[in-house]
Amino acid sequence: MPHSEKPFKLSVPDADIDYLRKKLEFTRFPDHPDGMDWQYGVPIENVRRLVARWKDGFDWRAAEARINQFPQFTRDIEVEGFGTLNIHYVHKKSEAKGAIPLLFVHGWPGHFMEVSKILPLLTSNAGHHAKFHVVALSLPGFGFSEAPKKKGFKIRQFAEVGHKLMLALGYNKYVVQGGDWGFTISRNIAYYYGPEYVKAWHTNMPYTGPPTFAADPLLYLQYLVTPLSPQDVQGLKRNEHWYAEGRGFTWIQQTRPQTIGSLLADSPTGLLAWIYEKLIVWVDHYHWTDDEVLEWVSIYWYSRAGPAASVRIYYEYYHDFEASQPPWSPVPFGASHFPKDVFYSPSLWVRALGNVVYEVRHDVGGHFAAHEQPEILVDDIRALCELEVVSKEFDY
Amino acid sequence: MAEKSFKLAVPDTELDYLRKKLDLVRFPDELEDAGWQYGVPMDAVRRLTARWKEGFDWRAAEAKINELPQFTRDIEVEGFGTLNIHYVHQKTVAKNAIPLLFVHGWPGHFLEVSKLLPLLTSDTGDDPKFHVVALSLPGFGFSEAPKKKAFMMSHYAEVGHKLMLALGYNEYVIQGGDWGYAICHSIAHLYGPKHVKAWHTNMANAGPPTFWASPLLWLRNLLTPFSPADVKGLQQNKIWAADGRGYAAIQQTRPQTIGCFMADSPMGLLAWIYEKLVTWSDNYPWTDDEVLTWVSIYWFSRAGPAASARIYYEFFHKSGSSLAARSTTPFGVSYFPKELVYTPRLWMRTVGNVVFESEHESGGHFAAYEVPEKLANDVKSLCKLESVSKAFK
Numbered sequence: 001m002p003h004s005e006k007p008f009k010l011s012v013p014d015a016d017i018d019y020l021r022k023k024l025e026f027t028r029f030p031d032h033p034d035g036m037d038w039q040y041g042v043p044i045e046n047v048r049r050l051v052a053r054w055k056d057g058f059d060w061r062a063a064e065a066r067i068n069q070f071p072q073f074t075r076d077i078e079v080e081g082f083g084t085l086n087i088h089y090v091h092k093k094s095e096a097k098g099a100i101p102l103l104f105v106h107g108w109p110g111h112f113m114e115v116s117k118i119l120p121l122l123t124s125n126a127g128h129h130a131k132f133h134v135v136a137l138s139l140p141g142f143g144f145s146e147a148p149k150k151k152g153f154k155i156r157q158f159a160e161v162g163h164k165l166m167l168a169l170g171y172n173k174y175v176v177q178g179g180d181w182g183f184t185i186s187r188n189i190a191y192y193y194g195p196e197y198v199k200a201w202h203t204n205m206p207y208t209g210p211p212t213f214a215a216d217p218l219l220y221l222q223y224l225v226t227p228l229s230p231q232d233v234q235g236l237k238r239n240e241h242w243y244a245e246g247r248g249f250t251w252i253q254q255t256r257p258q259t260i261g262s263l264l265a266d267s268p269t270g271l272l273a274w275i276y277e278k279l280i281v282w283v284d285h286y287h288w289t290d291d292e293v294l295e296w297v298s299i300y301w302y303s304r305a306g307p308a309a310s311v312r313i314y315y316e317y318y319h320d321f322e323a324s325q326p327p328w329s330p331v332p333f334g335a336s337h338f339p340k341d342v343f344y345s346p347s348l349w350v351r352a353l354g355n356v357v358y359e360v361r362h363d364v365g366g367h368f369a370a371h372e373q374p375e376i377l378v379d380d381i382r383a384l385c386e387l388e389v390v391s392k393e394f395d396y
Numbered sequence: 397m398a399e400k401s402f403k404l405a406v407p408d409t410e411l412d413y414l415r416k417k418l419d420l421v422r423f424p425d426e427l428e429d430a431g432w433q434y435g436v437p438m439d440a441v442r443r444l445t446a447r448w449k450e451g452f453d454w455r456a457a458e459a460k461i462n463e464l465p466q467f468t469r470d471i472e473v474e475g476f477g478t479l480n481i482h483y484v485h486q487k488t489v490a491k492n493a494i495p496l497l498f499v500h501g502w503p504g505h506f507l508e509v510s511k512l513l514p515l516l517t518s519d520t521g522d523d524p525k526f527h528v529v530a531l532s533l534p535g536f537g538f539s540e541a542p543k544k545k546a547f548m549m550s551h552y553a554e555v556g557h558k559l560m561l562a563l564g565y566n567e568y569v570i571q572g573g574d575w576g577y578a579i580c581h582s583i584a585h586l587y588g589p590k591h592v593k594a595w596h597t598n599m600a601n602a603g604p605p606t607f608w609a610s611p612l613l614w615l616r617n618l619l620t621p622f623s624p625a626d627v628k629g630l631q632q633n634k635i636w637a638a639d640g641r642g643y644a645a646i647q648q649t650r651p652q653t654i655g656c657f658m659a660d661s662p663m664g665l666l667a668w669i670y671e672k673l674v675t676w677s678d679n680y681p682w683t684d685d686e687v688l689t690w691v692s693i694y695w696f697s698r699a700g701p702a703a704s705a706r707i708y709y710e711f712f713h714k715s716g717s718s719l720a721a722r723s724t725t726p727f728g729v730s731y732f733p734k735e736l737v738y739t740p741r742l743w744m745r746t747v748g749n750v751v752f753e754s755e756h757e758s759g760g761h762f763a764a765y766e767v768p769e770k771l772a773n774d775v776k777s778l779c780k781l782e783s784v785s786k787a788f789k
Contacts, residue, residue: 031700270656
């Protein structure tokens, strides 16, 4: 029988903290010839500095206490074909009447704490805008949720977990928001569970190729006759550069997750470099403090299933790409484009993803929008949910 | 700087440090029934890690390696100053011997020559005999790594060539697979046929002829139908390109990031390399100690394992040189069925002056190590040809 909800307080055992410190003490750094900038990967002085602080100076217990200010829980969710998975999540209700339940879905190398800045804004009872009950889960295999034990846990299954969690919390009507894998998962949740349960979905990373005739003949026709704007041309050029230079990690994770996983599990320095590179390269002038970075990476290091589990989503997605691309859904869809995110998508193409009722292109912000530009993202979510087509479903 | 003889002698402190790291190992979780599907299976990694920590005798492996005559010497590389280069050098007692430079790749090393050595330097029979030189490429094994970025194929070629000259070999032949193939291609182009009298590869890898570079071959290619083997092989290439090159994708774009792992996690380094040893060879029955010796060379390497990834970055970013132009130097190719890429025979003619070809029923990427007799015979057959042997009479 699935267990009912249990409150959760993050409490990494002392032994694990000591173990990490020991590992860091025995770090062996790579050599680093002159002239190697960020082009070659993380410059060594950054790695050394962060490792030194992680070993001595970074206060994990203080970080933990900060994390524990967010109300967290676990509960068992049954996933068809995979048995029961114990899922960890943040859940904060708004005091407002008619608040809209919102599921926040993170990606890689993200985690549930990406919700931390938008949560107070979304749940706040002040002002006249839409208010939200916020649920932010650790995806299976991430953070403090269990990982699936069997092969073939695809986007469909991630979507199932998110939906069943909302139902279990008593939310028969909800909206969903995500970027990175959160985008793909939100899209699947909207298709499979909307419009009956899912009343809107939003992404800060609308990612798609050009329209195809098979999927949407009219849109395809429109695509053929519509010239690309200068902004489109520039954006697609940036995509090309990304495909050539920025996707090495994707490639290894989607083909040999167990091999790269061995490295991720065993070397905290390597894990730090692997993730830190993304935190720096994918943002728009966001100033990370060292402790912010270390708190972020520590969640991966101390994760329930270990960091290797987190990369299998790439493998499962890549090996059944078709299954993760649901057809167009009428569920109201909002898209926010941030200029420094890793992919650029022309607005015309985004219409293939869903029923675009709200779209905006921003001047600032990168991949981790909820963390970098929380006010902007919250404005977008509110704007989407205040549209008649969404708000009529909720009593606010 | 004059040559110094070299004996591999990893300090005790390094052995202790490795053991401590292995003591602190943390393994990843694994899916049920994953097998090799998701990458290297954990039962093998756990077994190897346990043996590496306790049971594997590095000093015995070291002693065996030291049976090979090894040396170091400084080689000047234009723009990079002096690099101290490590190499095996075994002379044959036979007359009219042909000097041969053996060039390894990734994740290979100088020791890949070990089974070829007795076959090539042997004094018996009518076949050509060789003096064999097998270097550790800069950044690999026990050679220094370049201290600056942008060390290109031409620089690796310069090292190989200058080493042969320094050893008194004004005329020589070269053999290589993996990066050894690209480097030998460069050496042949830059220093042949004056110095390089023949070159041989066990990793045939070329694209189709283009109209601009080779119009006659291009025409022939248009008119020649693919054989069933070609069709099958090119199909395999597609799968390889999509599925097998993740390691290359990360090494050629972010070598310093993946380098952090390789430097810091012996178990991770083991997994990273072991996966290739098994999946790239043709059912070669690796013993655990063979694997551990192999990986230890990377772990204990002079510049550390991270340095070895940068060859991918520099080649991929091509800011200077890539695969060299076709040379008239006599070129021999051995085709092994389990090599990573398949190339139709016609296409190899765009790479060099093919004078010898040999097709095998068995053998994979690490041909010198897996099927040394086959490779040695091919090298001998190539060098028996008049166009090659006349230089060494």
